[in-house]
Amino acid sequence: MTQAMFLVLVVEDDAGIRGVLRTLLESRQYRVVEAENAARSAIEARTHRPDLAIVDLGLPDRSGLSVIREIRSYSSMPILVLSARTMEADKVAALDAGADDYVTKPFSAPELLARVRAALRRNVRGGDVAPTLAIGTATVDFARRLVTGPAGPVHLTPLEFRLLECLARGAGMIVTQAQLVREVWGPDRPGDSRGLRTYVRLLRQKIEPNPDHPTFIVTEAGVGYRLRLEDPAAPPAS
Numbered sequence: 001m002t003q004a005m006f007l008v009l010v011v012e013d014d015a016g017i018r019g020v021l022r023t024l025l026e027s028r029q030y031r032v033v034e035a036e037n038a039a040r041s042a043i044e045a046r047t048h049r050p051d052l053a054i055v056d057l058g059l060p061d062r063s064g065l066s067v068i069r070e071i072r073s074y075s076s077m078p079i080l081v082l083s084a085r086t087m088e089a090d091k092v093a094a095l096d097a098g099a100d101d102y103v104t105k106p107f108s109a110p111e112l113l114a115r116v117r118a119a120l121r122r123n124v125r126g127g128d129v130a131p132t133l134a135i136g137t138a139t140v141d142f143a144r145r146l147v148t149g150p151a152g153p154v155h156l157t158p159l160e161f162r163l164l165e166c167l168a169r170g171a172g173m174i175v176t177q178a179q180l181v182r183e184v185w186g187p188d189r190p191g192d193s194r195g196l197r198t199y200v201r202l203l204r205q206k207i208e209p210n211p212d213h214p215t216f217i218v219t220e221a222g223v224g225y226r227l228r229l230e231d232p233a234a235p236p237a238s
C-alpha cells in the first residue's frame, strides 16, 4: 500500500496547526481531511473512513478524549493525539481512552511523520512483530529468538526478550508502563514499575551502543517507553 492511498483525519481547532499538518502530510502524499471541532470530526470520520486520525485534546465543543472514545466505539483506525509537552496525565488518559500514540506540541515535522508511519505500519501489519529487526548495530531474529551484536551473539534472558518483543510489536510507538508490566510478567504475576525499570536498564546494556544515553529504547517520562527505530533527525528512508 502506498502512502497516496492513506487518508488522514486532522481534528484540531487551531487553523494554523491544521494548515501545518495538511502541508506536511500532503508533502508525503497522504490525503488529508480536516475537522475544526468534535462534532465535525464525527461527521468527517464516518463520511470519509480515514486510515488514521490525529486528534487535538483541547477542542472547543467537546474534549478530544470523547472524540477518541467515539472513534473507538466503531473503528480500530490508529489515533495519534496532539498534546502539550508537560501533560503526562493527559497523555495517559488519551492512551487509556484508545489512542495509539501522541505527539507533543510543539512537534517537529520528522517526529510527526515518524509517528504517522509507525501507526499506519502497525495497523497494516496487525500488530505482528517483523521477523527480524535491526536496532542500531544489533539484529534481532524474533522467530529464532536470537540477538546478534557487532561482537557476536548477545544473550537475553526470556524476560528481557519478552520486553524487547513487546516494544518491537509497537515499534516506533509508545508502549505504556502498565502494558509492558502486563505483557512481560503476565496477568497472574504482576511486576512493578521498579522491576520494569531494572529490566529496561539491563536490556539497554545489551542493545544500546551507549546505554547511559539510550537512542533506541527511549523513556517517555511518566508514560512508558518507545523503541525508536528511525532517527527523527534523519530524512525518511522512503
Ligand code: CA
Residues within 6 Å of the ligand: 012, 013, 014, 056, 057, 058, 059
Ligand atoms: Ca486546541
